[in-house]
Every structure is written in C-alpha cells, then in structure tokens.
Amino acid sequence: MELPSVPKGWECSALKWGTSSRQHDPYLMRECQRSQSFSSHKAVERLQGFAASLSISRPALERTQSQLHLDMTRLEEEFRRLLIAHSNSVDPDWISEQVMGPMNDEEYDSFQGYHNGSDAHEEEDGDVSVMQAIPDFDISIELLPLDVVSDLNDIAKCMMTGGYSKECCQVYISVRKAILEYSLSGLGMEKLGMDSVQKMPWEILEVRIMKWNLALKVAVQLLYKSEKLLCHQVFAGLSQLAESSFWDLSKGSVMQLLGFAEAIAISRRSPEKLFKILDMYETLSELLPVIDDIFSDELCMGIRKESKRTVLRLGEAGRGIFAEFENAIQRESSKIPVPGGAIHPLTRYVMNYIWLLFCYVGPLNRLLGDKKKEPPEVVGLENHASTLYFYEGDGKSRADQLSPLGVQIVWLMVLLECNLDGKSKLYKEIALTYLFLMNNVHYIVQKVKKCELASLVGKEWVEKQSSQVRQHATNYLRLSWKKLLNFLQEEGLHVSGTFFRGVSKSMLKDRLKCFNSLFEELHRTQSSWSVPDPELREELRISIEEKVIPAYRSFLIRHQSSLNSGRGRQKYIKYSPEDLERCLRDLFEGTPFLGGTRRMSFSAS
Numbered sequence: 001m002e003l004p005s006v007p008k009g010w011e012c013s014a015l016k017w018g019t020s021s022r023q024h025d026p027y028l029m030r031e032c033q034r035s036q037s038f039s040s041h042k043a044v045e046r047l048q049g050f051a052a053s054l055s056i057s058r059p060a061l062e063r064t065q066s067q068l069h070l071d072m073t074r075l076e077e078e079f080r081r082l083l084i085a086h087s088n089s090v091d092p093d094w095i096s097e098q099v100m101g102p103m104n105d106e107e108y109d110s111f112q113g114y115h116n117g118s119d120a121h122e123e124e125d126g127d128v129s130v131m132q133a134i135p136d137f138d139i140s141i142e143l144l145p146l147d148v149v150s151d152l153n154d155i156a157k158c159m160m161t162g163g164y165s166k167e168c169c170q171v172y173i174s175v176r177k178a179i180l181e182y183s184l185s186g187l188g189m190e191k192l193g194m195d196s197v198q199k200m201p202w203e204i205l206e207v208r209i210m211k212w213n214l215a216l217k218v219a220v221q222l223l224y225k226s227e228k229l230l231c232h233q234v235f236a237g238l239s240q241l242a243e244s245s246f247w248d249l250s251k252g253s254v255m256q257l258l259g260f261a262e263a264i265a266i267s268r269r270s271p272e273k274l275f276k277i278l279d280m281y282e283t284l285s286e287l288l289p290v291i292d293d294i295f296s297d298e299l300c301m302g303i304r305k306e307s308k309r310t311v312l313r314l315g316e317a318g319r320g321i322f323a324e325f326e327n328a329i330q331r332e333s334s335k336i337p338v339p340g341g342a343i344h345p346l347t348r349y350v351m352n353y354i355w356l357l358f359c360y361v362g363p364l365n366r367l368l369g370d371k372k373k374e375p376p377e378v379v380g381l382e383n384h385a386s387t388l389y390f391y392e393g394d395g396k397s398r399a400d401q402l403s404p405l406g407v408q409i410v411w412l413m414v415l416l417e418c419n420l421d422g423k424s425k426l427y428k429e430i431a432l433t434y435l436f437l438m439n440n441v442h443y444i445v446q447k448v449k450k451c452e453l454a455s456l457v458g459k460e461w462v463e464k465q466s467s468q469v470r471q472h473a474t475n476y477l478r479l480s481w482k483k484l485l486n487f488l489q490e491e492g493l494h495v496s497g498t499f500f501r502g503v504s505k506s507m508l509k510d511r512l513k514c515f516n517s518l519f520e521e522l523h524r525t526q527s528s529w530s531v532p533d534p535e536l537r538e539e540l541r542i543s544i545e546e547k548v549i550p551a552y553r554s555f556l557i558r559h560q561s562s563l564n565s566g567r568g569r570q571k572y573i574k575y576s577p578e579d580l581e582r583c584l585r586d587l588f589e590g591t592p593f594l595g596g597t598r599r600m601s602f603s604a605s
Contacts, residue, residue, distance in 0.1 A: 072164040076171055079155045083175040086148045090141070090183040090223065141222065143230045152234045160238055169245050172234065176227060177249040183223055184253055187215040191256060197263035202273065209264065209276045213283045216257055220287045224250055224294050247299040254295075254303050258310045265313040271325040274318060275356055281314040282363045318367050322408070325353065329415045337426040340530035340590045341436035343443050344423060350416045351447040354409055358453055361405055368404040406456035413444060413457075431479040435529060438472035441465060442536055473540060480522065481547055487515040488555040505562055512572040515552075519575070523583050530590035537588045545584055553577040 144152075159168040188211030197205070228246050235242035261280050267273070288307060295303045329350060338344050357364060402410070420440050424433040445465045448454055454462050493507055531537035556563070556573065563573060575583070 068162060072159060072162045072167070075155050075159055075162075076164065076167050079152060079159070079168060080171045080175065082148055082152055082155075083144075083172065086144050087175060087179045089179050089186060091186070141226050143226050144234075149230070149233045153236050156235055156238060156241070160241070165238070165241055169241055169248070172231075172245050173249045176230070176245075177252070180223060180227060180249060181253055184215055184219060187211065187218055189215045189253075189257070189260075192260060192263075194259065194263045197260060198267055202270075205264065206276055208260070209280060212257070212260055213279055216283055216287065219253070219257065220290050220294065224254070225290075228294055243297045243299055247297065250295075251300075251303065255306070258306050261310050262313055265310070265317040269317065269321045269324050271321060271328055271353065274321040274325065275360070277314055277318050277321065278360045278363050281311065281318055281367075282360070284311050284314065285363070285366075315367050318363075322364075322368070326412065326415060329412065329419060332419060334423075335426060337423065338436070340528055341427065341432045341439055342530035342532055342590060343439055344420060344436075346419065346423075347416065347440045347443055350412065351444060354412060354453065355447065355451040357405065357409060358451055358456065361403075361456070364405045364408075365403050368408055402458060403456060406458070409453065410457050410461060416444070417441065429525075431476050432529060434472045434476040434479065435531070438469055438476060439531060439533075439536075441472060442469045442533060445469060446533065469536075473543070476540075477543060477547065480526070481544060484515065484518050484522065485547060485551055487511045487518070488551045490558075508559055508562060509572045516572075516574045519580070519583075523586065524592070527586045527589060528592045529588055531588035532590075541584055541587060544587070545581060548584070549577050549581055552580060 156165075156168050156172075159165060188208070190208075192200075192208075200208075227250060231242045231246040231249075232239075235245065261284060264273075264277060264280065284307065288311065291307050292304055329346070332346050334346075417440075420437065424436050427433045427436060445462060448457060448462060448465075488511075493504060493511065531540055556577070
C-alpha cells in the first residue's frame, strides 16, 4: 500500500527552511514559515493517524516512519535556526545602564571603579569610603520577538505530537544555555573550581566578589526571570517541557554562582574579609524570595535549598570572622610605644573597622542576634570601666537596651581599651602614660560621635568615656605640673630667728632655680609629646596656663621687693609670665622644639 500524499507546500519546506531561505523577503518568509508549520503539523497528524489505523506491511511502516523522521528533522532544524537567528546575549553595558540609571562621566568612573574592583580611596584619618550598594531593580526584557516565539511554539507542538519532544528540548536548552552563560560571562563571571578560589589571593577575590554581587542580582532579577518566561511562552501548553527545559538550561550557572559564594564562605577567616562576605550575605539574603519565586517548580527544589544553605554558610563565616576580629584585638602585642603618646595604629584600625560595621547594621544585627550579651573572658576585664558601665545598681544589664550589634561594638571597644591599658605601661614617664590614654580614648569617643555610632552604643556610654578622657587629662596635669607648682608655694620660704624674721633670699633663689630647671625640662620633653586633636591640644594648654601662669605671676609679685634688691636678678628670674605663656604654646606638637626656651627680661608692673 502506498503512503498518503504529502500535503501541498510540504515539498518546498526543506528549501524554504534551508540556508537559502534567508535571501527571501522577511515578511513573505515568515508567512510562509507559519503556513509550513501549520501544514507540517497536519501532515504529522495524518501520518500518525494513517500508521495507527491501517494494517500495513512492515516496509510501508518503515517508509512512514522514515518520512516522519525526515519531517521531524526538518522541524528541528527550523527550530534551531529560529533560536540562533534571533537569540542574542544581553549587553553588559546596557545592563549597567538599566541597573544604575543614566550616569554622568563622574558617576560612570565611580561605577567602573566598583565593577573593576579598584580600591576605595581612603579619606583623611583613615576613614574608608564605602561603595554605594547596587540598587534593586525590576526589569523585564523580551528575549525573542513575539512572532518568533509563536513560530517556535507551533514547531514545539508539532514535534511533541510527533514524539520528538526530547530532541526539541535539547535544541532549546543547548542554544539558550549558551546565550545565558555568555551573558553572565559578560558580567565578569568565570567558571572557577573550589580549589582555584581557595588558592586565589584575596586582592583578586575582592574584585571577583564585587562582580559576583552584580552578576547575581542581574541573573536572578533579570536573566533567569526572563528565561523562565520565555520557556513558558515557547512551550505554551506543554508545561512539563517548559519546567524541565528551564531547569536544565539554568542549573549549571546557578550552581556556579552559589558555588563561588560557598568557596568564599569556607575560605580562611581573617578580619579583612568580613565586609565582602557581608556584601554577599546581604545580596543573596535579599534575593532569596525572588529565587523561591523563579525556581518554584518541583524540579528546582535543589536550587532553592542550596541557596538557603549558602546564605547560612555565609552567615556562619561572618560570625566566625567577627569572633576572629575580637581575638585579633586581644592578640595584638606590639611592644614599641607610639612616639609622644599619640594615637596607636591599633586604635585607628579598630575604630575604622567599627565604623565599617556600622554600615552593615541590618545584616550584622541578624547575624549577631543570638550572640551572648556578656563581656569577653579577659583577665582584668571584669573591673574595667566600660564593662562596669553595663551593670546598673540593681544588677540589671544595659546590654538588654542595645541592639546585638551595639553590644558587640561596645565589647570590641572594651577589648581595645584593655589592650591600650597594657601598651600605656610601656612608657617610662607616668605622665606620658596618661597622655597616651587620654589621646586614644578621646579618639575613640570622637570617632563614635563622628560616625553616628552613638545611636548604637548609647549616649550614656559616650558620656562615661568622655569622663574617662577628662580623668586621664587630670592625672596627666597632676603628675606633670604639680611638682613645678610646689616650687611656687610659700611653705618653707619663711624663717624666724633672733636676728631675722622674713623670707630667706637664698631659699627663694633656690626655688626659682629649681622652677626654671624643671620648667625647661618639661618644655623640652613635652614639646615632643603629641596631642593630635587640635581642640584637645588647645584645652590642655589652657589648663596648664591657668594653673602655672597665675601662680608664677603671683609668686613674683609677692617677692618682688626681695628679688629686686639683690644682685644678679636675671640669673634667678629667667622668664616673665608672658615668656612662660609663649613657651607653653610649643607643647604637644609632636616634634622636639629646636629654638631653645624663650626668654625675656622681667618687668614687674
């Protein structure tokens, strides 16, 4: 028995769907393709119906099947041709423009710096500028023209009817998967194994993490969402094919993105990694609802679970690094005192680090929420002022009034101050010990105020620490200048005897000699001591002037008659009160005074 005739127009389909068809008029070609697709569908139905309903010989059946296979092959090639002809990767520059919005030249350079991983510029006093986070966006794109999608759907239904759904899906997956991965590679994502990531220098990984954050947001909120929509359009009415095709074309790149995050999470923990890991944690956490929505099918359950596991691993890494930072503060054991009692590098490092923590209030409060609100176990810490601050008279803890991050920031500063207490003992001059503590605690307080950390640690903490600064300053003044002021006391100057009652000139001259000698020593020494903060330096100078200048002027006036009557007056009165005031202007500049102590003739008025 002969095979049924092929429908009219079928014979020309091979030519029209071949390479030469691209030379035809596009409009006529598309109309022809649509009619071919419809005719092909009918032909397949007729062939199947004929083969199923008639008892034909084995050779006739084989010819029928051969014809069916030829027709399916032609449809498969047309399906492939349409996909390839109309599929393009998403331009990363266009993505940048859509994500970041229109940018002027300066903003573009800034974004390029972020995208290329250039180091953030450091501001004055070590403040590190934080790159603004990539904003959320919701963009839908048409991956293929709608009329092409309609043609693909017709062909997919024909191939499904002909029993060639597997081949149709394989073609679709191979083309769209390559396009998707090429789009991601344009965003800077590379296929890296776990070992490669583990061995990569951190400076390079920082660049890749910044690209990963952008790539993940674009992939989830733009590419995967659009690919899923396209799958359901091309395989409309064939939901099982749509779900399996989307799973197959996306799973590789999704697992690649999550695998990179996991490799970072299990890498060696060190404080400098915390903020990049927090960026990844925050990005993936925010995208979890979108991931659950896009990969909602049963086949994609593995992606949903792995995404949640990766967030947990990043969170564990963040908590571990935070604990490592606490340990690093305690372990820092440099034994070289900072010249002049200035700000210790550890103080600057820790406070700048804490300032960066403030930029991650949300994720850190989530990560540290279950951390114990108790002081770290450090010997001697139980009686530290910052520790005692937490405990009120009724035994309650102020820690309960603060956020998890606020509590941990206070403990970090407690650890820092304990370390500084130890470093202060490296100075031979006890007065310099207190000047060092004054400088560093003042720096901590000013940093808290400047960076708005007071909202986390509480105003009471700021007030208590400010009181500590004043106490350290008072201790410095007492130890440095009390002995000098003792030479201006009346006690011991008066003598009473048979032939003389009054002030002993020899004792008066000795007092002035000792005063001059000690003042010159203090001037020479403390000119090299440092008070970096201009306001604090001025306040300290004024405090010294208010103690020394009036006492010295009063002393000279009280004993003016005794001093004026003797010879060699200039030998004992080397400085006028104005001279002392000018000399005190040299203190705390951090560099030795090379001009010698200023001197002027004294003229009592």
